[in-house]
Amino acid sequence: MNEIVRTASKAMFPLILLFGIYVIVHGHTTPGGTFSGGSVMAGGFVIYTLAHGVRKTEIDMKETAINVLKSVAGFILILLILFELFLRAALVPTETLFTLWSGSSLMFFNIVGGIMVFTGLLMIWYTIAKADVE
Amino acid sequence: MNDTIKLSVGLGCIVIVMTFMTFSMLNPAFAQWGSKSIAGFFIDQGWRQLAASNAVTTIVWEYRGYDTLGEETVLFTAAMGVFAIGAGLFSMEKLQERSASRPEASEVPKP
Numbered sequence: 001m002n003e004i005v006r007t008a009s010k011a012m013f014p015l016i017l018l019f020g021i022y023v024i025v026h027g028h029t030t031p032g033g034t035f036s037g038g039s040v041m042a043g044g045f046v047i048y049t050l051a052h053g054v055r056k057t058e059i060d061m062k063e064t065a066i067n068v069l070k071s072v073a074g075f076i077l078i079l080l081i082l083f084e085l086f087l088r089a090a091l092v093p094t095e096t097l098f099t100l101w102s103g104s105s106l107m108f109f110n111i112v113g114g115i116m117v118f119t120g121l122l123m124i125w126y127t128i129a130k131a132d133v134e
Numbered sequence: 135m136n137d138t139i140k141l142s143v144g145l146g147c148i149v150i151v152m153t154f155m156t157f158s159m160l161n162p163a164f165a166q167w168g169s170k171s172i173a174g175f176f177i178d179q180g181w182r183q184l185a186a187s188n189a190v191t192t193i194v195w196e197y198r199g200y201d202t203l204g205e206e207t208v209l210f211t212a213a214m215g216v217f218a219i220g221a222g223l224f225s226m227e228k229l230q231e232r233s234a235s236r237p238e239a240s241e242v243p244k245p
Contacts, residue, residue, distance in 0.1 A: 028186035033194065067217075074210055081203055096185065103186030109195040116206050120213040127220035 001051045009051035016044030024114035028103035034110055038117025045122055054129045063126050070119035077112045080105070 001009075020041030027033035049057045080087065087105045096102045180192040194202050 028184075028188050028191045031188065031190070033188070033191050070210070070213070074206070077203065077206060081199060084199075097181065098187050103188075103191070104184055106184065106186050106191055106195050109199075110191065113195075113202070113206060117209060120209045123213045124216045127216050131220050 006051045009047050013044050013048050016047070017041055020044065020114075020118070024110055025107065026100065027110035027114070028106040029098055029100070034113035034117050037110075038114045039121060041114075041118045042121035042125065046125055049125070049129055054126070061122075063123070063130075066119045066123050066126070069115065070123065073112050073115040073119065077109075077116060080108055080112060 020037045020039075020043075022037075023030075023032040023040060024034065024037030027037065045057065045061065048060075084105055087108065100107075176189055176193055176197065180189050180197075181187055184192050184196060186192050
């Protein structure tokens, strides 16, 4: 891609990631959640890869790191669901609504599930993009 | 000729199943569910029980949490499948290499 697209993607990349993180973290108060936020974050990496190529994106975020992150997120998700009862007993701010620190254990579920969706989509994208290169 | 038979058999199966499903909905046992809706429960009680203003998230991660875990498992499996195919585990070259390195049945020494 040419210089304009590269510069624009480099400028937009952190904002897209930040918006994805916002959608994931505020999943229990505003519309959105794991799947939409994770898709937005993966879309940021897709734009970055299309502008800069797979080789440079690989330097920023390695595929092995994504693989490990995905497995760890899956493990934490199972642990969260198993011990969800104790989690809810630990923090139940049921009187506060529309704030970030509410919704007993939904925030942790949203964060871990968002990481899972993000890494899953990113791994599919990396595999397809690399198959084209090699 | 062969394709025509297959197509007609498939269409016949679809028509039979659809007819069965349609007429089973006329069964009086199904008619009772029309007045019983659980949608109001989630809207009324969801934010009281969980202090979350997003009703969709409360349903997705709380009332049907195990279903969502299965969804994540499907995503995980799909990504792993794409990775396995794309990484060349099942590519034809690897398979041919493996079959070439394997000794033939006649060459295996008998005990």
